[in-house]
Amino acid sequence: MSHDNTTDVARRSAGEHPERFDDPGVHQPNPRLSDLDEKHAKKAERQVAALFTISIVGTIVFVWAYFALPPGETPESMRLSNIVLGLALTCILLGIGLAIVHWAKTLMSNKEYVEERHPQRSDDETRAGAIQALQDGAADSGISRRGALKGAGLTALALFPLSIVLPLIGNVGEDWNVSKFKHTMWRKGTRLAYDPTGRPIKASDLTIGSIAHVIPEDLHEAESPLDEKAKAVVLLVRMDPRDLKSEREPGFGFDGIVAYSKICTHVGCPVALYEQQTHHLLCPCHQSTFDVADGAKVVFGPAKRPLPQLPIEVDAEGYLVARGDFVEPVGPTFWERLT
């Protein structure tokens, strides 16, 4: 109905009207106050000069503060030094910036100019010339007549990067022995010690509901302690044995005390947050949640596998010791972790 009506109208008048509107041409902006009145122009000039002056004063303050306000020994003096230097620098820079922009906006001509554009494509003659030049070059080199040179040359060029890449790749990954991922420094008899003090832990130190961040007692004797620590850190939790539904590896705990790897099986963050009531361990990086009371199984989040469990027992002096290494690789999944 209404459609027919209007298309009809459009058709009837098509003869008299062009298909599209015409461009009315460049619309020059209205004159500014400073264009019309020299008084306003003078005022703008004074404003610009004032802004430059702010910058100059800023530099003087900055130099003064550099000498007069050293960072000193206390957090207060450090903060003061930073704020004064920062604000002075702000004045220096904003003074110049605002002055120039204000100048450009009020005092420089705001007449718009029109420039022609030309197509990016080069014209046919240039293109033909370019192709000719390439052909001439190829012909002069004789490459099409001497096929053996082409093959040999390309092969040499293709092989040459090996001399740079091989030593780089060869050395950059140390010994490339990736099976190191699968072992930690826990051995039979290694004492469990508090992180970071290294003091060994007695089973009797732990009350029910308590948690300890644990390292191997001999960690500092390792060749690269940080690398070893990155794999070996353990969380020790003592629970009421009645609350302990299951263990990851049955029998690995001792009297309600269970030791689980602290390295998340998702991408390796330390699983550091323990919620005493629910027995849940939460990784603060991506919120994988493990149930310590139930074999450290994943109850929420992006991790798939439970945390590996460290087998522990008590030695003759009552200290907690490992009965051996973890029985599976700790930390994030990698391709060959089960091989």
Place this chain on the structure above:
Amino acid sequence: MTTTTSSPTGAARAASATADYLDQRTGIGHAVKYFARKVFPDHWSFMLGEIALYSFVTLILSGIFLTMFFVPSMGETHYEGPWPSLNGVEMSEAFSSTLRLSFEVRGGLLMRQIHHWAALIFMASIVVHMMRVFFTGAFRKPREINWVVGFVLLILGLAAGFSGYSLPDDVLSGNGLRITDGVVKAIPIIGSYTSYFIFGGEFPGHDLIPRLFTVHILLVPGLILALIGLHLVLMVMHKHTQYPGSGRSDKNVVGYPALPVYVARLGGNFFLVFGIIALLAGTMSINPVWNYGPYDPSPVSAGAQPDWYMLFLEGALRLMPGGAEFVIGQYTVPLNVIIPAMVVPGILFTLLALYPFIEAFATGDDREHHVLDRPRNRPFRTAFGVSLLMAFFILVLAGSNDLIATHFHLSINDITWTFRVLLFVAPWLAFVITKRICLGLQRKDRELVLHGHETGRIVRFASGEYIEVHKPLDAHERWLRVQHEAIRPLEIEPAEDSRGVRRKGYRRDTMRRRLSELFYEDRVEPVTPAELAAAQAHGHGAHEAVEAGHGPRELASSAPGGGQHLVDPHDETAPEGRNHTV
């Protein structure tokens, strides 16, 4: 030196002698003549790219300062200095030199904070600049290559940022590196070796900080500098795009000459950007590594977030359910890491990088475009861009789900589940709503062109009828609303030629047609002179013309309100003279 001569003629003579000296040796006259009055279009949104450029200059200036005092070493040392809580603590030289340059070097803390704030602003301005380019269609021919250059700059910016904030070797960035290690190890077959490649052995090793340092101060900035050069050369070669408006076409460029206005604004803007960064750095603390402590693989702080531009990766990792990991034979494939850390960003970035080519394929347009689109006039593109941003935004929020939980006292599990659903739902919703808004705005444009501005003046006719007087648009106002072309879906040749032989490439053409329909099926055509004349001539019937010219899937909805009369302001004292029907 020579310009300090007291007499102005002396200074002029010295300047001309210098110019002559240079020109005889370099022929620089050509370049000066070409560039000095070259025209640049003006619009505030063209400054967004400038902000990126200037924050990069700020990064280089402050970065040079920092390299003088930073020690890129993982060698162990014990801190002795004015920060009491860390005295005697074992840490790497990288961390201890960061503390020294923050607390003992005069102006060092300011420079460090300038550097970090500038990095955040650098990335933010790249993203916003890219949004401007995307939504206005500035990536169309001949600028597709420059879009790709800009895209690579975005990726390099991410690399620069990540390699930079990991350098202090604090516990926050160290855990970020540990996550990186976990993600790298997830790559099938070569993951473990790639981890060794990066860390020079097992994580964290002793090589990483020096390697990151080289990446951060040489490799990445070198590449960024080279690509910025290419980006700008291409911009000058293409001449800048311009917004639509009177007198602006694909064949010209309208704007201010380089000298003096454009150069002044460029220079002024550098100081403004640097100044704002200095203000942030002077008054707001950023990355206070002394509160986090040196890296140690055991502790981790709750509420730990990376810099904002890495949050989307963090968010993707958090949202992915863990069940996706599986074992094939003896080998483990952790899809719960591969999908969020590689597949999701892979999809987002591939779509972003290839968009100009996809759109060109759907449009089938081989012309050069120098006049920008108003986003409303390209509903599919605008809606697509908004939905891509929405997905990014959801991931960014998901990367802060723990902060949302603690600030609003919500369950982290509920938040995570909400975002899991939203990641799939919100982009679609955003797409549909944005497209409707665009089409609505285009109809509003038609309405304005056909009926003019409402004046709020009510006139009563002799017959007793009331109408509102409308003021027609002037030629410049109208041109802005009718200058664009509504692109129609491609039509393809039939499957068989005149002799009934099935032609080659028909399937590809069909796919292309479908894509083209997806892009351009829904559209609102700009008002034509005939329609305007009809609207003016027909009084009552005119409002229906607002709905004319849309595509097949556009349903006509009757215009709200009653009849509207267009009254020429010069003629408004005699409304009876208008051709109105009752």
